Amino acid sequence: MQMNNESSNFIEDFMRQESASGILLILATVLALLLSNSMFSPLYQWFLHLPVEIRVGALSLDKHLYHWINDGLMAIFFLLIGLEVKREMLEGHLSSIGQVALPGLAAIGGMLVPALIYLLFNVDQPVAANGWAIPTATDIAFALAILSLLGKRVPVSLKIFLMALAIIDDLGAIVIIALFYTSDLSTLSITIACVALAVLIAFNLLGISKKAAYFIVGAILWVSVLKSGVHATLAGVALAFTIPLRSRDEHGQVTSPLREIEHGLHFWVAFLILPLFAFVNAGVDVTGISVSQMSGSVPLGILLGLFIGKQLGVFSFSWLAIKLRLATLPEGSNWRQLYGVSVLTGIGFTMSLFISSLAFEDSALFHYTDKLAILLASFLSGIIGYLILRSSRKTS
Numbered sequence: 001m002q003m004n005n006e007s008s009n010f011i012e013d014f015m016r017q018e019s020a021s022g023i024l025l026i027l028a029t030v031l032a033l034l035l036s037n038s039m040f041s042p043l044y045q046w047f048l049h050l051p052v053e054i055r056v057g058a059l060s061l062d063k064h065l066y067h068w069i070n071d072g073l074m075a076i077f078f079l080l081i082g083l084e085v086k087r088e089m090l091e092g093h094l095s096s097i098g099q100v101a102l103p104g105l106a107a108i109g110g111m112l113v114p115a116l117i118y119l120l121f122n123v124d125q126p127v128a129a130n131g132w133a134i135p136t137a138t139d140i141a142f143a144l145a146i147l148s149l150l151g152k153r154v155p156v157s158l159k160i161f162l163m164a165l166a167i168i169d170d171l172g173a174i175v176i177i178a179l180f181y182t183s184d185l186s187t188l189s190i191t192i193a194c195v196a197l198a199v200l201i202a203f204n205l206l207g208i209s210k211k212a213a214y215f216i217v218g219a220i221l222w223v224s225v226l227k228s229g230v231h232a233t234l235a236g237v238a239l240a241f242t243i244p245l246r247s248r249d250e251h252g253q254v255t256s257p258l259r260e261i262e263h264g265l266h267f268w269v270a271f272l273i274l275p276l277f278a279f280v281n282a283g284v285d286v287t288g289i290s291v292s293q294m295s296g297s298v299p300l301g302i303l304l305g306l307f308i309g310k311q312l313g314v315f316s317f318s319w320l321a322i323k324l325r326l327a328t329l330p331e332g333s334n335w336r337q338l339y340g341v342s343v344l345t346g347i348g349f350t351m352s353l354f355i356s357s358l359a360f361e362d363s364a365l366f367h368y369t370d371k372l373a374i375l376l377a378s379f380l381s382g383i384i385g386y387l388i389l390r391s392s393r394k395t396s
Contacts, residue, residue: 021145022142024275025350029278032282036283044283050064070354072232073273074277075236076236077274077277079239081174081240085171087258087262102318106313106321109317109318110165114136115135115136117304118309131298131356132359134355136173138310138351139348139350139352140163146344147159147344153390154389156332160330161341170351177231177233182229182231189228192224193221193230197238200239200242204243211243221239222235240258244256281354281357286372307377340386340388345381346380346385347385348378
């Protein structure tokens with residue numbers, strides 16, 4: 001019973017922080033758009049390209065602030081995702097076939113259909129086709145923020161379904177980044193990264209509970225991955241999976257390094273890292289974008305992939321899983337509510353913007369129409385999903 005209470009409290013705390021973070025993300029996005037479309041645009045651009053250098057002997061990391069946020073702070077975000085995924089797989093809502101069936105199949109549909117829609121528009125254009133993964137993502141903070149506005153109109157079971165789906169979605173994004181968005185590899189850096197990872201695994205097997213030990217070796221892992229050509233955020237995920245869920249400290253007390261780190265990071269990720277990421281990535285100068293540019297294959301593929309593809313994929317795969325009795329409709333919910341939540345998964349925002357920055361390293365390649373399409377699709381999905389859920393009757 002105690003474990004159930006702890007799990008319930010954790011879920012409530014998770015949703016409360018994610019919902020508040022979603023509201024802060026909206027404010028950061030609005031501020032970025034206002035600055036980039038006003039007389040303060042030069043100041044905004046100066047902030048993005050502010051040079052920041054860290055040097056230790058011959059090792060030098062010299063990047064603009066924009067890249068430090070996307071490659072550095074986002075690694076901490078992915079560390080948190082990795083911790084959430086590991087905990088959910090070991091003792092949470094992804095720990096059994098029955099629990100993972102519905103959100104798992106829904107997440108697969110929510111990645112496949114948007115990718116196919118995007119490729120339908122861009123398959124004959126190699127550079128544009130590289131953005132196929134952009135509309136496959138779901139922003140859990142934004143989606144839960146919308147659900148929080150609805151209060152008790154939406155059953156807790158549907159909120160848990162959305163949370164589990166988004167976590168699986170993030171896991172899919174991690175795999176996609178690892179397989180499809182890496183550049184030329186450095187053998188030396190990869191070797192150092194592998195050694196660092198082996199040390200972290202040894203820490204886990206030896207039952208070491210000192211969090212500092214994991215962070216020190218994790219920092220070495222991050223630098224080596226950053227220099228290797230593999231995207232640095234994956235170091236966060238690798239570190240997360242080596243941190244033990246349970247261990248014993250020097251006094252023989254059972255502790256949970258994973259839960260402690262996850263709890264400690266959640267506030268900073270929700271209220272600093274993600275809003276800062278939104279601020280530096282959502283500043284699109286819409287004054288230079290025409291209607292004809294927005295009708296191009298890339299923005300159309302993203303817009304339709306997120307707004308149409310996500311809801312179609314999530315709802316159809318959920319419907320199929322339930323009809324085939326592989327899963328059941330979330331307790332206390334109905335089909336209309338499930339469809340409303342499916343529409344909310346079209347809020348790609350954070351992860352879609354992040355994948356876009358990897359797919360199109362030249363951010364001006366498509367005149368920022370890719371970013372604007374993400375914002376528009378996320379806005380539409382949020383508004384329509386909210387209206388559907390608000391108009392649906394509670395079943396219990």
